[in-house]
Amino acid sequence: GQQLNQSPQSMFIQEGEDVSMNCTSSSIFNTWLWYKQEPGEGPVLLIALYKAGELTSNGRLTAQFGITRKDSFLNISASIPSDVGIYFCAGASFGGGFKTIFGAGTRLFVKA
């Protein structure tokens, strides 16, 4: 079945540093989405990407839909302590309705 490989698994960074994480798959997706999950809460959508090559920003966050449609990355610039959480990529493909699968997540720790 479809699988997403998300890396790194975890990151320990200093406040102010930039962060980069990515997601790859052997399958093609129509949409890539990036979510953030904080303890005790459900994931919250950060960025949605709909076209191959698309580059989209949301504040300090920037994400790109890979040209091959098999990968995506998320960058966070100038990290702050509230960036702490788990970041999930999700790929959606159409097959009798959109089907979405999630990566295993990147756990981000920010030291003030």
Place this chain on the structure above:
Amino acid sequence: EAGVAQSPRYKIIEKRQSVAFWCNPISGHATLYWYQQILGQGPKLLIQFQNNGVVDDSQLPKDRFSAERLKGVDSTLKIQPAKLEDSAVYLCASSLEGMQQQYFGPGTRLTVT
């Protein structure tokens, strides 16, 4: 706008007992999803409804899990009987018809002892 509501937030049961979770999606969202999130993993889709019809239940362990969305609005997910490996957070999400952006509830943390 109210978000996705789920209850209960926490549940502890013994193995072989039954449990039910409830979800009320965002008003107007035709698509409703139930996910299982095991500690340290991403959400795994259990079942997807479009209004009151099932779109995808290929990963639902149908011998013990069932879900319904009778009036096309709120939904219940049931486990009967529960096993130790069912310990997880059960997330409900909803989306507008045809849209991939999903809005998640806070989840129900289930512990099976």
